[in-house]
Amino acid sequence: MTVAGRPVLDLRDVHRTHGSGEAAVHALRGVSLSVAPGELVAVMGPSGSGKSTLLTLAGGLDSPTAGDVLVEGESLGALDRRGLARLRRRRIGYVFQDLNLLGSLTAAENVALPLELDGVGVRAARRAALAALAEVGLTGLGGRFPDQMSGGQQQRVAIARALVGERRLVLADEPTGALDSQTGEAVLHLLRRRVDAGAAGVLVTHEARHAGWADRVVFLRDGVMVDATAPLASVEQLLAGSGR
């Protein structure tokens, strides 16, 4: 769990507002977050605190109202649609809560899809997909369709799809979903291993037990970030007025 080098993900004073005027909802209000290679950051917070918004901005699936999002030093706001799509395919792995596997494709085809979309040849993409499936413990199951697999196996396929190739940034939104605790833990183990191998990871979760896998835990409340593992408050702060 070493942390070093230029940040893979860098959010700089990011704001995201939905709507305008009195109906405006400030999903994020001035959030800054750097994630280095080899670092896994967990984002916690109550429902509606801005966790998922943060992840969609980091993944280039949405744009900030103000502020900047950089992936490996490249500002997402400066890229055109094609450039953004290419960056997403090559450098960012996304694990969604609802896996988003295509039911008409086999496990290996699902995993190979982002590579093929990126112009990688069918054979090379398949080789990489089978290697990614092996990494998540699904050797020999590449030919199965999602509905022929258990929930845990499907989740592993989704992880393999996020890890395939040389993705440097892995974004996971409640990746353990409705999995039982053992299977959920296996998923986090995989994520941790990939991060230890040099990727940067952001894990959105509402479960403290899962956040325990991270190097750093940040807490979002009403669109504002507080470090949940910051140094302890001083005695003076604790006793400084009621604050409530």
Next chain:
Amino acid sequence: MSIRHGLLALLERGQMYGYQLRAAFEESTGSTWPLNIGQVYTTLNRLERDGLVRPLPEHEGGQRPYEITDAGRADLALWFATPISRADRPRDELSIKLALAMTTPGVNVRAVVQTQRSATMRTLQELTRLKYASDKPEDLPWRLVLDAMVFQAEAEIRWLDHCETSLVRYRPAPRAGPPARSGAPEHTDEEVHR
């Protein structure tokens, strides 16, 4: 739990002397419960007094091994068969502290909650690191001990989150005159739904 049942369980594996018992105890609890050798011998003396273990002749090195008796085995079986009562556990200092913080003038209760959550979150990270590092099949007993601590820490964080949400809605009744009845926090729609 008592050290006494821990030692009986270890002696059920076979005869051992004091230092061996201490090492085995610490190994089986992943050193989360360090024992000093004095505690081991005091406990062995009590177990001997109660007829649950018996001393064997000293080794040449001067160490005296102990073995479990039939009465000790019965006591151990009873222990394994009896659930632990929550009432037997020590009082929860944290919940008492929070309750006192809320009724002590000038204390920033949310900061107390936040400070505790940070500390517990760090503990949870450390426990998870230990688990991650012990993934061999023979590590299972130790991993389950760690899991117990992980789930306890998680429960504490959930409770702290709950406290914090409740505090947002809480408006203490004015303290004029006799103490007001507690348990009727006012709700401010704006803050609740923010």
